[in-house]
Amino acid sequence: MQGDSIPVEDRGLSYGDGLFETIAVREGRCRFLTAHLARLAAGCERLGIPVPDNRQIAAELGQLLGTTEYGTAKIIVTRGHGPRGYRQPVPCNPTRLVGMQRASPAIPPADGVRVRYCATLISRNPKLAGLKTLNRLEQVLARAEWTDNEIAEGLMLNDRGEVVCGTMSNLFYTQAGVLLTPELHECGVSGIMRQATIEAAQRLGIEVQERKVNQQDLQNAEDVFLSNALIGIWPVAELAGQEYRCSEVTNQIMRGLYAMGVIECGT
Amino acid sequence: MQGDSIPVEDRGLSYGDGLFETIAVREGRCRFLTAHLARLAAGCERLGIPVPDNRQIAAELGQLLGTTEYGTAKIIVTRGHGPRGYRQPVPCNPTRLVGMQRASPAIPPADGVRVRYCATLISRNPKLAGLKTLNRLEQVLARAEWTDNEIAEGLMLNDRGEVVCGTMSNLFYTQAGVLLTPELHECGVSGIMRQATIEAAQRLGIEVQERKVNQQDLQNAEDVFLSNALIGIWPVAELAGQEYRCSEVTNQIMRGLYAMGVIECGT
Numbered sequence: 001m002q003g004d005s006i007p008v009e010d011r012g013l014s015y016g017d018g019l020f021e022t023i024a025v026r027e028g029r030c031r032f033l034t035a036h037l038a039r040l041a042a043g044c045e046r047l048g049i050p051v052p053d054n055r056q057i058a059a060e061l062g063q064l065l066g067t068t069e070y071g072t073a074k075i076i077v078t079r080g081h082g083p084r085g086y087r088q089p090v091p092c093n094p095t096r097l098v099g100m101q102r103a104s105p106a107i108p109p110a111d112g113v114r115v116r117y118c119a120t121l122i123s124r125n126p127k128l129a130g131l132k133t134l135n136r137l138e139q140v141l142a143r144a145e146w147t148d149n150e151i152a153e154g155l156m157l158n159d160r161g162e163v164v165c166g167t168m169s170n171l172f173y174t175q176a177g178v179l180l181t182p183e184l185h186e187c188g189v190s191g192i193m194r195q196a197t198i199e200a201a202q203r204l205g206i207e208v209q210e211r212k213v214n215q216q217d218l219q220n221a222e223d224v225f226l227s228n229a230l231i232g233i234w235p236v237a238e239l240a241g242q243e244y245r246c247s248e249v250t251n252q253i254m255r256g257l258y259a260m261g262v263i264e265c266g267t
Numbered sequence: 268m269q270g271d272s273i274p275v276e277d278r279g280l281s282y283g284d285g286l287f288e289t290i291a292v293r294e295g296r297c298r299f300l301t302a303h304l305a306r307l308a309a310g311c312e313r314l315g316i317p318v319p320d321n322r323q324i325a326a327e328l329g330q331l332l333g334t335t336e337y338g339t340a341k342i343i344v345t346r347g348h349g350p351r352g353y354r355q356p357v358p359c360n361p362t363r364l365v366g367m368q369r370a371s372p373a374i375p376p377a378d379g380v381r382v383r384y385c386a387t388l389i390s391r392n393p394k395l396a397g398l399k400t401l402n403r404l405e406q407v408l409a410r411a412e413w414t415d416n417e418i419a420e421g422l423m424l425n426d427r428g429e430v431v432c433g434t435m436s437n438l439f440y441t442q443a444g445v446l447l448t449p450e451l452h453e454c455g456v457s458g459i460m461r462q463a464t465i466e467a468a469q470r471l472g473i474e475v476q477e478r479k480v481n482q483q484d485l486q487n488a489e490d491v492f493l494s495n496a497l498i499g500i501w502p503v504a505e506l507a508g509q510e511y512r513c514s515e516v517t518n519q520i521m522r523g524l525y526a527m528g529v530i531e532c533g534t
Contacts, residue, residue: 005272006280008364013273013343015403016283022351047404048411072351076280079407084289084339084368086403086410086434097275101351123390124426127408135402136282136353137314140346141394143353144315159391167353 010095012078015086016134018095019043023061023073024230026105026263030061030073032229035192040075043131048088049079052096064100071102072230078134106230108264112237112244113152113226115166117215118142122156122164122187130190139167152234153226158187163213169228170194171213173221174249180217183210193227193262200256206249215240223247232264233257277362279345282353283401285362286310290328290340291497293372293530297328297340299496302459307342310398315355316346319363331367338369339497345401373497375531379504379511380419382433382493384482385409389423389431389454397457406434419501420493425454430480436495437461438480440488441516447484450477460494460529467523473516482507489514499531500524 011017021040024031037054044051061073076097082089120142128135142156153166164182165171170191172181179201184190201208218224223244224236233254235246246254254265278284288307291298304321311318328340343364349356387409395402409423420433431449432438437458439448446468451457468475485491490511491503500521502513513521521532 005274007272008343008366010280011407013277013280013345013401014287015407016401017404017407020281047408074351076275078280084341086406088407088411099275120394121392123392123395125388125390125405127387128390128404133404134280134283135404137284137395137400137402138392139353140278140282140284140355141314144355 006095006097007081009081010078011080011082012076012095012134016136018049018076018078018134019047019132020077020134021075021132022229023075024105025065025068025071025073025100026261028065028069030065031261032192032196033058033061035195036075036229039132039190039192040077043133044077046131047079047133049077049094050092052077052094057096057098060098061100064098068100068102070104071100074099074101076134105264108232109152109234109237112235112246114150114238115153115155115226115236115240116146116151117240118145118154118156118167120145120156122158124158124186126186129186129188130184132189143167155239161214163215163218164188166226169226169231169234171224171226172197173218173224174247175221177249178207178209179249179253180209180211180213182213191227192229193232196257196260196262197227197233197253200253200260204252204256206253223250225250232262273362273364274348276348277345278347278349279343279362279401283403285316285343285345285401286314286399287344287401288342288399289496290342291372292332292335292338292340292367293528295332295336297332298528299459299463300325300328302462303342303496306399306457306459307344310400311344313398314346314400316344316361317359319344319361324363324365327365328367331365335367335369337371338367341366341368343401372531375499376419376501376504379502379513380493381417381505382420382422382503382507383413383418384507385412385421385423385434387412387423388426391425391453393453396453396455397451399456410434422506428481430482430485431455433493436493436498436501438491438493439464440480440485440491441514442488444516445474445476446516446520447476447478447480449480458494459496460499463524463527463529464494464500464520467527468520471519471523473520490517492517499529
């Protein structure tokens with residue numbers, strides 16, 4: 001990160017009072033940068049944090065990028081320093097952190113990934129739904145449920161038994177030529193790759209439905225896959241003992257994403 | 268805080284992956300220190316963070332205390348630094364921050380405080396219920412709902428309409444000589460002053476019930492009050508337009524707390 005440390009009084013640490021973005025650097029560019037910055041700005045608006053200057057962030061990312069061809073950029077915006085207590089500081093001087101890490105793109109799993117269900121529930125709160133906030137303890141606890149490296153991801157349910165997302169990914173499945181994904185009105189992160197996937201499908205004329213999803217729906221699905229800004233698409237080979245194979249619809253979508261620059265979806 | 272800054276990669280900032288304690292310093296001592304350190308240790312155990320050495324923290328607090336007679340001590344424990352991603356680092360080297368701030372004790376409001384209901388819901392998750400974690404965005408958003416300095420606190424409800432707590436306090440009411448307080452199985456922080464209040468009541472032979480509480484219950488209450496480690500007890504003079512006066516039971520409890528060292532409850 002640019003700047004190695006932050007003051008301990010920063011509300012990002014005290015309360016998780018902020019947001020972050022994790023961006024794939026591919027072939028020397030921040031992929032879907034406009035979408036990431038737009039989500040960050042929308043999140044700041046919802047939390048009442050002054051919206052950062054996107055041109056400034058883009059310039060900082062550009063400086064850090066240097067000769068990095070492949071890696072991960074991270075942006076954190078917090079409500080900044082303030083006196084003790086939840087009340088928002090006036091004036092508010094947000095903290096902005098921008099970082100860059102070299103890393104090879106994840107190798108797309110040849111036959112898809114193995115996935116489990118997590119016991120840790122994801123809680124519902126419409127005020128925070130969709131946002132990538134710094135409050136991520138539920139994801140941390142869900143991810144702590146397994147250490148088996150053969151399991152790539154865990155799916156999280158809310159208290160109503162609805163399957164919402166993976167710990168670090170969005171969830172899709174296909175059924176009778178339709179692409180389906182959990183709605184995110186009450187919880188979950190509105191992923192940039194989720195949006196790109198929906199757009200790719202729509203361009204291909206594939207019907208997309210955002211809806212409530214339960215475990216039975218996934219049992220009846222033709223296939224299941226996960227999306228995330230860094231991994232692109234991960235087809236699910238096995239979920240809780242059930243095996244899946246990529247549907248033709250999913251293969252089409254992955255080719256569409258590849259054309260949009262998601263190199264992980266190349267064949 | 269001891270140490271002015273933390274590395275930006277600390278999971279306390281990235282994910283709110285940690286816990287904190289806010290302790291009243293009164294007459295040169297950390298009040299209810301044993302209870303605070305016990306709650307911190309129990310919280311670490313539940314989150315799977317190595318439990319810090321309480322004697323070391325107590326020693327660090329003692330050093331910082333110096334000649335401070337009145338103030339606020341704060342302890343933050345996070346899961347420490349780790350590689351990107353929710354997966355827990357192995358080994359885990361927790362970050363421990365201990366700080367001290369001079370401050371006069373809050374003056375007990377002569378006639379009680381004015382309180383409102385917040386629209387921001389508190390979400391339910393049994394895995395985090397009771398803990399004072401660094402994930403506090405709901406409290407931040409609830410506290411942002413009002414700026415009127417005449418309003419001292421806002422009460423938060425869950426999605427079932429149950430009143431759980433204030434943004435920074437626990438809730439009590441009395442009815443027919445019984446002390447009642449919301450149960451905290453699904454959300455809310457298990458406050459140190461809440462526990463001290465329950466113990467003070469039990470010593471006085473007052474029946475205490477932890478139960479689900481709704482707004483109607485508070486309308487029917489003889490009186491309502493709030494507790495917090497720094498403020499002691501705040502009798503509620505007005506909640507959402509309804510006025511209350513301290514019941515004899517509450518006055519007894521406040522005298523009991525004063526005898527336990529909660530000087531804010533002195534008359």
